[in-house]
Amino acid sequence: MGKANTKPAKKHAGRSARVNEEADSLLFHALGDPTRRAMLDMLSAGPMSVSALAEPLGITLTAVTQHMQILEEAELAKSEKLGRVRSCRVEPRGFDRLEKWVKDHRTEWERKLDKLSAMLEEEDSR
Amino acid sequence: MGKANTKPAKKHAGRSARVNEEADSLLFHALGDPTRRAMLDMLSAGPMSVSALAEPLGITLTAVTQHMQILEEAELAKSEKLGRVRSCRVEPRGFDRLEKWVKDHRTEWERKLDKLSAMLEEEDSR
DNA sequence: GCAATACTGAAGCATGTGCTTGAGTATCTA
DNA sequence: TAGATACTCAAGCACATGCTTCAGTATTGC
Numbered sequence: 001m002g003k004a005n006t007k008p009a010k011k012h013a014g015r016s017a018r019v020n021e022e023a024d025s026l027l028f029h030a031l032g033d034p035t036r037r038a039m040l041d042m043l044s045a046g047p048m049s050v051s052a053l054a055e056p057l058g059i060t061l062t063a064v065t066q067h068m069q070i071l072e073e074a075e076l077a078k079s080e081k082l083g084r085v086r087s088c089r090v091e092p093r094g095f096d097r098l099e100k101w102v103k104d105h106r107t108e109w110e111r112k113l114d115k116l117s118a119m120l121e122e123e124d125s126r
Numbered sequence: 127m128g129k130a131n132t133k134p135a136k137k138h139a140g141r142s143a144r145v146n147e148e149a150d151s152l153l154f155h156a157l158g159d160p161t162r163r164a165m166l167d168m169l170s171a172g173p174m175s176v177s178a179l180a181e182p183l184g185i186t187l188t189a190v191t192q193h194m195q196i197l198e199e200a201e202l203a204k205s206e207k208l209g210r211v212r213s214c215r216v217e218p219r220g221f222d223r224l225e226k227w228v229k230d231h232r233t234e235w236e237r238k239l240d241k242l243s244a245m246l247e248e249e250d251s252r
Numbered sequence: 253g254c255a256a257t258a259c260t261g262a263a264g265c266a267t268g269t270g271c272t273t274g275a276g277t278a279t280c281t282a
Numbered sequence: 283t284a285g286a287t288a289c290t291c292a293a294g295c296a297c298a299t300g301c302t303t304c305a306g307t308a309t310t311g312c
Contacts, residue, residue: 021160028158034147061289063271084279084288102228176259187259189301210258210309
């Protein structure tokens with residue numbers, strides 16, 4: 001990620017939490033690109049070939065393949081080659097992880113919301 | 127994003143959908159970085175100053191400020207300067223948007239899941 | 253007032269990202 | 283079996299990203 005420093009710059013999280021951290025980064029990064037989200041939307045209608053994805057997006061087959069690799073690493077999509085055609089489809093696991101992330105963080109954020117309103121009140125009353 | 131081509135390469139979505147596309151990109155991109163997720167986790171305990179965030183993360187104040195800008199653009203955090211201290215806090219709007227995205231896409235993906243299993247069956251039976 | 257504190261802004265650096273082109277390779281199809 | 287089709291691989295390019303340093307600027311406390 002292009003750090004100009006030498007230190008790892010991270011002090012929290014244990015071993016297994018680190019694995020999830022990595023997966024979360026892959027997941028959010030994969031979803032961060034509009035072309036990849038468009039691909040997922042297209043695939044949500046059913047499996048498609050690389051060229052079928054490439055054409056409406058106006059990008060090369062190579063670009064689609066590269067996006068697919070990122071989506072596969074994030075467990076948001078899967079693909080397999082049948083003959084000379086690569087068939088791409090959505091995979092729900094990444095989506096499940098996203099739902100889990102949201103669920104896990106909602107409680108924490110709700111707790112924060114309570115604290116926040118308390119602080120705002122405190123602030124307002126001075 | 128460093129495209130070497132000239133064309134926009136996007137053909138779907140209308141005007142207002144485009145706005146959401148943009149916001150979704152900001153949101154997912156903001157969450158894609160582990161340091162920013164760590165900042166959000168820290169802030170979920172309550173408001174903190176820039177230096178209070180910087181120290182445990184082992185990064186400079188400047189880096190924290192830069193991350194905060196990205197979190198603020200994604201409506202995941204907010205900050206205001208009180209005296210010489212900038213107070214940073216979580217904002218729920220971005221999180222709400224994320225929940226909405228998940229909800230909106232779940233139905234579509236579930237529909238796809240049905241189609242997928244149908245296709246798999248079809249495939250298996252030949 | 254004067255130093256310490258808490259940030260801010262501009263610039264720069266190394267690496268990542270999204271995309272391309274061009275040259276393959278494998279698989280159909282006539 | 284020749285040619286078309288559907289990718290695949292290796293490079294390379296321009297811009298984005300995450301971080302730094304260094305030189306400010308605005309507040310606060312003595």
